[in-house]
Amino acid sequence: ETGVTQSPTHLIKTRGQQVTLRCSSQSGHNTVSWYQQALGQGPQFIFQYYREEENGRGNFPPRFSGLQFPNYSSELNVNALELDDSALYLCASSLEDSGNEQFFGPGTRLTVL
């Protein structure tokens, strides 16, 4: 086990709703990255947080937002959910920056109906 935890494990929402996903990083890691993985695809980078600041962002619209807390845990918020947001959302923690190994949590599977 990596020590990275995510909650909830599964979630069902309807179009237009908002969702918050949570991640606790591995002890000692100050960087958290979020990914969206659709079925049959590789993870797509959403954004990265380093010491409570957004430190890089992929090609996702502003309705995907995040936070990192002083204890380095993190939240991913998605507003105005769309059907295509249905995916596995993965959180990964690392030390300092993306050049280092990232340790993934088990993911949250989101279904949007």
Add this chain to the structure above:
Amino acid sequence: RKEVEQDPGPFNVPEGATVAFNCTYSNSASQSFFWYRQDCRKEPKLLMSVYSSGNEDGRFTAQLNRASQYISLLIRDSKLSDSATYLCVVTGNNDMRFGAGTRLTVKP
């Protein structure tokens, strides 16, 4: 063009076979390179880092060619437990870009 491209496979090989996966990336400024392994319905896990000098870890050998922007993974003497999806990963500018993955099934 995708930033990281992999042959999606699937690769179906017998136990003991040697199999090679290829990956190309588009951003010449990419800094670090990895292969991750993902089992069905599980999270990705680091298999190995990839260096220009090449690196080997038991039955696994990874190579990086920066000039051609090409990464490879060679698995020798395949085991049933090697069945998984192998993800090529390229980093730079505080992000990590994954390929879509190559599915490997090793059969008895």
